[in-house]
Amino acid sequence: MYPIKKVIIGLDLRELDQTMVEFADFLANAPAVEEIYFVNVIKNLYIPKEVLKEFPDMVENAIKERKNEMETKVAEFSKGEKNAKFHFNVLNGKIADSILKFTKERDIDLIVIGRREKANESGALSQRLARRAACSLLIIPEGTSPKMxxxxxxxxxxxxxxxxxxxxxxxxxxxxxxxxxxxxxxxxxxxxxxxxxxxxxxxxxxxxxxxxxxxxxxxxxxxxxxxxxxxxxxxxxxxxxxxxxxxxxxxxxxxxxxxxxxxxxxxxxxxxxxxxxxxxxxxxxxPLMIVRPKGKNAGFLEFLKEL
CATH class of the missing domain: 3.40.50.620 (HUPs)
Incomplete structure (x- = not known):
């Protein structure tokens, strides 16, 4: 089994974030974990060219503002010393597609996402990632204590x-x-x-x-x-x-x-x-961890099921 060195943790800037940050601290002190990437996805950053000409810094400012919100959330709930380095990334597009693309680009070993108490939306995202990710997936229910x-x-x-x-x-x-x-x-x-x-x-x-x-x-x-x-x-x-x-x-x-x-x-x-x-x-x-051999995703047929 490959060591888990690089981890993505999703933040949605809502109540669930406290649970996610507490688990980030837990994972950050695991011996093998080196990098933790907090990600937040903005579903639609499309701005017409005409508007961008008038307001050229609009996208950059939106991303900067969202990143600052993430850093504030993590600073609020994170405690103690950490072995791993924290990074903050704002992505754009469909949530699952954006996370999967980032996972491939950064050679991620583990995706960590939250599950809200009303889990219709987060449950669907978990299903998509479980089917298509080329690494392991950890699903954290809201309010769970970081303990295994x-x-x-x-x-x-x-x-x-x-x-x-x-x-x-x-x-x-x-x-x-x-x-x-x-x-x-x-x-x-x-x-x-x-x-x-x-x-x-x-x-x-x-x-x-x-x-x-x-x-x-x-x-x-x-x-x-x-x-x-x-x-x-x-x-x-x-x-x-x-x-x-x-x-x-x-x-x-x-x-x-x-x-x-x-x-x-x-x-x-x-x-x-x-x-x-x-x-x-x-x-x-x-908390539910679905372990998959790194680099082996569910394949093209499973991908078609998502379309």
Whole structure:
């Protein structure tokens, strides 16, 4: 897993900014993080040429004013010493497109955006970025405390699950191993189980034992660095594994969920691409990190879905 060195943090100059700046301070003290770029997007800076001739400094002044607002917000809520350097950038255009373009230009490792309590708008932005970004994405609900000492990692034991666990281990290691990681595997009893001659309860145990076996193979490939890691196995009973994940996150009082962008196995009926999108829709109170291999975005077909 690549180290997170460069981070974008979105500011909207509203109440959510306090949460975002507090998380910026949290990330700024992570050992690997070197640069944090606060960005704010002005949706429309188009000014007719005729008007610009009369007022040539209009765009420059608008950008300068917005940048000053950002710096004031960060100064108000930021506290303490920081290892990372802060930058302030005002972008112009559609929010998602502007952030994605900036991400590519600055070789960003992590995009951090906020989720307001009324999340219709911010939820749609999260979906777009999750589908199209060529790096990882962290979604921060409004009012969340910047803390990651109890992390839930949903896992189907795929390569994408491997990336998610690696990121959780890196975070825990940065936190002086004070973080506890819970790996959750959600399994489903297949429809045709009765053809085996076993009862539903018996085949449930077959599936659980299979998950335990796969977990042991999976975890043996990691250097866990003496971090506390616990595995749990959940049976999906309502054909929506995301509800099992969110329930487990609340049960363990998780302050972060980390999931891979994609991955699937037939034994768990688990598709992380759609699961990540579903979590974005349903998870409104726990920070959610969607880990993607850097430089590998969702591809052209997923891009077309946004049009």
């Amino acid at each position: 000492d109890r992390i839930l990692v949903p896992s189907d034991f795929s390569d994408y699950s491997k990336l998610a666990l690696e990121e959780a281990i890196n975070i825990a290691h940065s936190n002086q191993n004070a973080t506890e990681i819970t790996i959750q595997n959600v399994f489903t009893v297949p429809t045709g189980y009765h053809y085996t001659g076993k009862s539903f309860e018996e085949f449930t145990e077959v599936m659980r034992k299979n998950a335990v076996k796969n977990y042991k193979k999976f975890i043996s490939k990691f250097d866990t660095k003496d971090i506390k890691i616990k595995a749990v196995y959940s049976q999906d009973t309502n054909e929506d594994v995301t509800t099992d994940m969110i329930d487990k996150a609340h049960e363990i009082n998780a302050n972060a969920i980390i999931i891979g962008a994609k991955g699937r196995t037939s034994t768990t009926a688990f598709f992380l691409g759609s699961i990540a999108e579903r979590l974005i829709q349903l998870d409104n109170d726990i």
